[in-house]
Amino acid sequence: MNFRVAFGCGTDNQNINFGQNDGPKNPIAGIFGLGMAQRSILNQLAKETNRRFSYCLPSSTIPRETHTTLSFGKDAKICGSIQKTEILPAHMQAYSVNLLGISIAEKRLHIDPEIFKLKYGPFGGFFIDTGGENKTLPSMTFHFKGANLVLDSKAVFERFNSNFCMAIFPTSDLGINILGAFQQANHRFLFDVLKLSLYGRKSIVSFAPEICQ
Template identity: 30%
Template sequence: MGQALVVFIFLSILSSFPMATNGLTIKLMRRDQVDLNLVPENLSIAEKHKYMLTLHILELSVSASRRTYLLFDTGSPFTWVQCHGCLNCFKIRGGPFDPRRSTTYRTLPFDSPLCQKQLRIRDSCGFRISYPTSSVEGITSLENVLFTTTAGPPMTVPNLVLGCATSAPGVTFGNNDGPHNPISGIFGIAMGLFRDSFMVITQYITKWKFSYCLPSWNAGHIQSNLLFGDDVKPLPRSAQTTPLQTVQYYLNCYDISVAGKRLNLDRALFRVRPDGTGGFIMDTGTAPTCLVAPAYDKVKEAIVLSLGRHMRPGTPVRPYDLCYSWPLPRIPQLPSLTFHFQNADLEIDFWNVFQTVQVSRGRKSVCMIMHRADIRAPNLLGAVQQANYRFVHNLRDQTLSFYPETCRGN
């Protein structure tokens, strides 16, 4: 019975979707591109992080007509939206999604093979997701989703597995997290252990691969795209490729260099432990890079040594603890940061590691936009440090490829 249900769902998707469709391109935008009136002008980088302007969202329609904005998150394996009646939940402009008004919405039975058996809500499949400072739970559902594409008409994906959040204590989407907040939930694109993840359910479109390029936070209102399947461009010769663990997109990070000098860090700092903690992942749902304390402290120490004789210490600006006075003196070469993965090196230039931060009127500091994480937490390469690189996830080959690119409407 269970296998028959999976086959029925998959065939119903295929029968209602043009077989010639082998790709999908979705527009990514920053929060201030949704509505400029929601965000004050001339924000400092710290304030931009509070407003989540360094993260990217995408537009879709849940059910027939509702426009919804979700946070693009490669670190989360599940897509969910806040639903009517949600307790301890953030406010949304226009209110949450009300499944009672949809003729295509249906809950997933608990005995369905697509159900993760995390939570039972009467006879329906429930879900529960924990984040570092918050959690979400609700009912796992099937619903038609209309994606806003960059070329041609919107594309409907029928019967997409979607979490209908009924509780979300602690979840916040930055400043303006009130009645004017446009973000309704998270578009999770990681695989995890979810058989109902987006990449699994839509494999007939995605062909198990996706690609994105995030513009720098200070690049203005530049559109970028999230590409799937045949819309993903062939790799150039300059691309580097490293193995990818598809469960959570873990990478094998071996070391970090500052200004071209290896820190000789213990590789165990970046490995996944037997209990599932630790590891190193690419996370577009987090703005700054987060490194476990021993790695962070070594990186900070190396940068201080590299810049120490050239720079004057600046006023620290929470939550950043390494800052220098602005303007910077003329320095022959500002140090870069390089992550050494298996068979590939990702070099991040100084201005994607440091940013200018307003201290007070007329005073600025230049601060390292990175956080120190607990030793048991995963290391995260955040969206700020991913800027101006094309990342290509090939889940069939279990690889991540990347190469430098100026991200402009691509």
């Protein structure tokens, strides 16, 4: 079966830490676009993908040889304790969701929800980026509109020698907030993205705990 797909590779890939990224031995050839823009694989192969995909990222603590599967269309499934939240029509490159607050060890933090709201233009908002611990460490909960994503300590803290650090990095001055791959580990995410012309229906992201290995 032949497809008419615009496809290329990158020569200057940044913020990718999967080995040596400089020179001719660069193992990263580019970015596999799964956003809502017309050039994303999701839209270029819309008849095959039905604008629907799912994945389950393994924890960083398991062996590097572990592989995972990216599924599209009818093969994109999810089961278990499923929660859902609406994908906001932010912009075509990323998936924005409505984050209402954050809890640590089931205690709600005093964070103004306005910090996570999408502003006019490419500013603010909270996006899902398509990237053995001490049991006394706390969990973290992201409170989305209509759903709660509960992360155990392994998805929140990283061990560096004898120290533990919360694996959260500051963002740029634009104030964009991102749920990264480290926090998504051992959860299956399913994105069901509808055409913008389908008024009355909403694009949805679903997630459920799953051992991804």
